[in-house]
Ligand SMILES: [Ca+2]
């Protein structure tokens with residue numbers, strides 16, 4: 001994966017409390033953000049589903065990446081996980097579930113498509129500037145429909161992870177329009 005994408009994913013999305021490592025607390029914050037964006041209350045079936053997805057992602061991320069078993073994933077451990085995944089041409093085992101979580105977190109109306117408004121709302125909650133989100137969404141959907149389906153989302157995710165082409169649309173999946 002292009003190294004900038006690797007760090008963008010780490011610092012903007014996974015290390016939610018920005019303390020330089022990924023641990024359970026970051027996933028608790030991700031749950032809070034998602035509940036707020038989607039107006040979910042604790043006890044709702046949907047809230048429970050999101051919580052289960054995030055636990056799954058964290059448990060599997062920890063299993064594959066936390067080599068020294070200290071309960072956190074450091075930047076070195078994160079990088080090593082991706083290096084190995086890319087060499088093996090196989091996504092880490094938590095990726096499918098994370099994609100589904102993220103897509104559903106963004107698709108507020110639940111119509112199976114993410115539009116510019118939904119994309120911007122989701123990523124501004126992770127601290128990406130709204131203008132940057134809007135520009136990134138244009139690049140992400142360049143030449144296609146103005147919404148992202150789950151299939152397209154998954155294709156762009158693979159580009160984000162594996163492509164070294166700075167013009168690949170997948171670079172814009174996580175709200176960053178300039179590098
Ligand atoms: Ca953290």
Ligand SMILES: [Ca+2]
Pocket residue numbers: 065066067068069070071072073074077
């Ligand atoms: Ca560790």
